[in-house]
Amino acid sequence: MDDRYDPQQIEPRWQQVWADERTWEVSNSALQDADADPVYVLEMLPYPSGEPHVGHLKNYAIGDAVAHFKRRHGKTVLHPMGFDSFGLPAENNAIKTGEHPRDATEKSIKSFQRQFREWGVSIDWSREIASHRPEYYRWTQWLFLQFFKNGLVERRSAAVNWDPVDETVLANEQVIDGRGERSGALVEIRQLEQWFLRITDYAQRLLDDLDTIDWPEHVKTMQRNWIGRSAGAEVRFRCDELDTEYEVFTTRPDTLFGATFFVMAPEHPDVMKLVEGTDREDEVRAYVQKALTADRTERGAADKPKTGVALGREVVNPVNGERLPMYVADYVLIDYGTGAIMAVPGHDQRDFDFAQAYGLPVKRVIVGANDDAPDDFASDANAWALSEEALPYVGDGPLVNSHADFDGTPNRDALAAITAWLNEQGKGEEAINFRLRDWLISRQRYWGCPIPIIHCDSCGMVPVPEDQLPVVLPEIEDYKPKGKSPLAAAEDWVNTTCPTCARPALRETDTLDTFVDSSWYFLRYTDAQNDQAAFDPAVANRWMPIDQYIGGVEHAILHLLYARFFCKALTDIGVLDVNEPFQALFTQGMITKDGAKMSKSKGNTVAPREIVDKFGADTARTYALFLGPPDQDADWSDEGVEGVYRFLSRLWRLSAEAAEQMVHAAPISEGASAGSSAPHPAGATTPDGCEGDDLELIRKAHWAIDKVTGDMGRRFAFNTAVAAVMELTNAISARRNALVGNGASSRAAEATDEGGTFVNDQVVANLEGWAAIRFALATANSLLQPFAPHLTADAYERLTGCRVWEQAWPAAEQQYLERDEFELVVQVQGKVRDRVTVSASASREELEALAMGREKIQPFLEGKTVVKVIVVPGKLVNVVVR
RNA sequence: GCCCGGGUGGCGGAACGGUAGACGCGGCGGACUCAAAAUUCGCUUCUGGUGACAGAGUGGGGGUUCGAAUCCCCCCCCGGGUACCA
Secondary structure, three states: OOOOOOHHHHHHHHHHHHHHOOOOOOOHHHHHOOOOOEEEEEEOOOOOOOOOOHHHHHHHHHHHHHHHHHHOOOOEEEOOOEEOOOOHHHHHHHHHHOOOHHHHHHHHHHHHHHHHHHOOOOOOHHHOEEOOOHHHHHHHHHHHHHHHHOOOEEEEEEEEEEEOOOOEEEOHHHEEOOEEOOOOOEOEEEEEEEEEEOHHHHHHHHHHHHHHOEOOHHHHHHHHHHHOEEEEEEEEEEEOOOOEEEEEEEOOHHHHHHOOEEEEOOOOOOHHHHHOOOOOHHHHHHHHHHHHHOOHHHHOOOOOOOOEEEEEEEEEOOOOOOEEEEEEEOOOOOOOOOOEEEEOOOOOHHHHHHHHHHOOOOOOOEOOOOOOOOOOOOOOHHHOOOOHHHOOOOOOOEEOOOOOOOOOOEHHHHHHHHHHHHHHHOOEEEEEEEOOOOEEOEEOOOOOEEOOEEEEOOOEEEEOOHHHOOOOOOOOOOOOOOOOOHHHHOHHHHEEEOOOOOOEEEEOOOEEOHHHHOOOHHHHHOOOOOOOOOOOHHHHHHHOOEOEEEEEHHHOOHHHHHHHHHHHHHHHHOOOOOOOOEOEEEEEOOEEEOOEEOOOOOOOOOOHHHHHHHHOHHHHHHHHHHOOOOOOOEEEOHHHHHHHHHHHHHHHHHHHHHHHHHHHHHHHHOOOOOOOOOOOOOOOOOOOOOOHHHHHHHHHHHHHHHHHHHHHHOOOOHHHHHHHHHHHHHHHHHHHHHHHOOOOOOOHHHHHHHHOHHHHHHHHHOHHHHHHHHHHHHHHHHHHOOOOHHHHHHHHHHHHOOOHHHOOOOOOOHHHHOOOEEEEEEEEOOEEEEEEEEEOOOOHHHHHHHHHOOHHHHHHHOOOOEEEEEEEOOOEEEEEEO
């Protein structure tokens, strides 16, 4: 028998077993069994580009560990895989090289599939999907049409990055310092007709239902902040000159009386209307043009000097009739609120900065805590000692300089009162505003899902009839046509007839945002073969929600929010009954190399392929989980990989050796038929009657069961779980060395052949030791199986004759966890001064007395008075002196 | 800018408010070997001391507590997201 750990030999053998037996496939009919306990474990699907990287390895190592752990707790686990195969990188590659995005993508998918198999990930491949295949995107289109028919789709104009040289729309990512990454041309902002999904209709529910799901708190916080609910009022400001009213959203109606000017966002559609034909027109036009092309993230910077231009118009403050000058300024955002604000420089930092820069009046309407209050301030507001240097004041306080009805009222109370008053007067009303914007789903790109709409001159926008789906993505010559969406070049495809009136009509040439594809793929997995529907609601509802979703924290907002929205909307439409798709979420951290994000340009990438070739998949997977807490970023180290390889080698060698020992011991110890080489079938149960070092080893094994079970089940602490199995393996190795000496191998088999009785006597003498070792090894392999499925299957079979993945997860027995002694720490002033082994049953009083009597602490008590003694049973005694 | 994370030995990291540094890497020393590799055993936060031991120590500053890496406040640095990368 080969005593060398050889993953290249072990791993393919077990992968073959799982493939032949379709071990990881689950059928939907199995769900009809009342005893079925279905669990859905899912990692975010990969975008197939090139080969998988170590980030993928980590993601699927985590997910696979969870899937195995659940299976071994008796669950029926759905664990599928697919590919998010539409997207920009493949299209960019096509523009550069002429290679069809489909070819590059399919090639990449093949590589991903092969490597996932080589990693031994327990995937149900019968449910595989790829979003670029017509049999998938047919249903993406169908879902779009359901949204369309239910009024959740809108078409309206929106700003895009426009590259005037390439004549194409750019993704934000393609805009570098305001220039197109390919052309280098200054990017313009253009307004184009776009498709939207009305996710804002769901803002409140998306916010509220976060309370019902088991997600990391910081991810929920990010989503809450992204949705950005704020309560306030909408107030109408009249512009007499143009005979229009402008609505403003404010969270601070209490400061309405302090407004001294009015500001519009550069994108506001009325800005140019307001200055048309006036002497302001040129200056305003120049400012707007500049603001529109400026870098979006820089624009919001608080420390950036405020800029703007006067419009030469005024609006009337509805609460006091004051005339406020109008400005356009880029610190006002078109996407938030109404794109126009009332400016209250006395109580808002940004308004204050702007007022300072443009010499505008600053008015105080709330009294600060440090201002001196007159006794009767309501009747004599001017008696206030107003400290102008303290402005802007953003805190709370009583109102002043406002209105007789409100002066003196604490501003928080005045908020509601003023809102009610506005409502009475018809000048405004209570309003909730969300930061969340509608989801822009159309893209002027080739490599995406065609939008199934036909534009007809007579009938308008007509949905493609469902029985004509899919609208197949046409073949085109040039992936970068000038000025239009690339699909517009496929004239035979674009020119069609209207499904309603049969007259000539044109197909929509935009494609869908790839986030649409990935917002429902987890539903398709539940019923992936269905060619009559996107999914059977009964099947999807049975599997959903996903019990454990796992993916990168970089998706914490967009993907997760869109998928949540999809499920709610589809549930409202009536094709699904899933309020929240991801009941539990785990977000993994990034793997870096030498402290930096891996990238091809830096040349610091690590390909899993090389690791797997050199050390095997078990090592690669285990290391990916061992290198740190999986939810945090971690740095990859090649030396660390070797450490894990050494650990796995040792575990496997010890297992192989112990299995051999038992084969020879069996006829003698078990009374089994002579010459039988059948492995001990009960190797996984705790041997009885062990004492001394053997008992200690058994205790260690049960400690490891307890530790690994807790680390995996409660907190996803795979790194410490692996460490626990390492500790157990170290203990096994030490016990084994005590039995047979430190030689590389005991060569029991050879010895038996040569030595006859003497060796057998030795084996008998060591029988109890080997039983303990074998149990500990079976336990170590069993605990490590979710991380290293191949070698543990191999070793466990040798040790017990059983398939480890079919075994129930081991249970720690309390009697082996409890100790009758512990090490008491003795502290003085919180500093450790002594340790002593004491009985676990010692009372508080006994612990205190014992501690106080310790010789080592006496010098620290000398000349001091003992003020207090803290006793923490099972842990420590802390003596507090003065 | 805004939102969310993170910062602990030479390195990756461990530590329900209760022994800082588990486990692994690296380093040093020993065993085995003609030798090397592999394996195996021991030591390894820093400073002082032969040593027992003492002092310091979890990005910086303050606070709460008998006791803080952990909780609170302020600051610095690094990472993710920021709506057309996925």
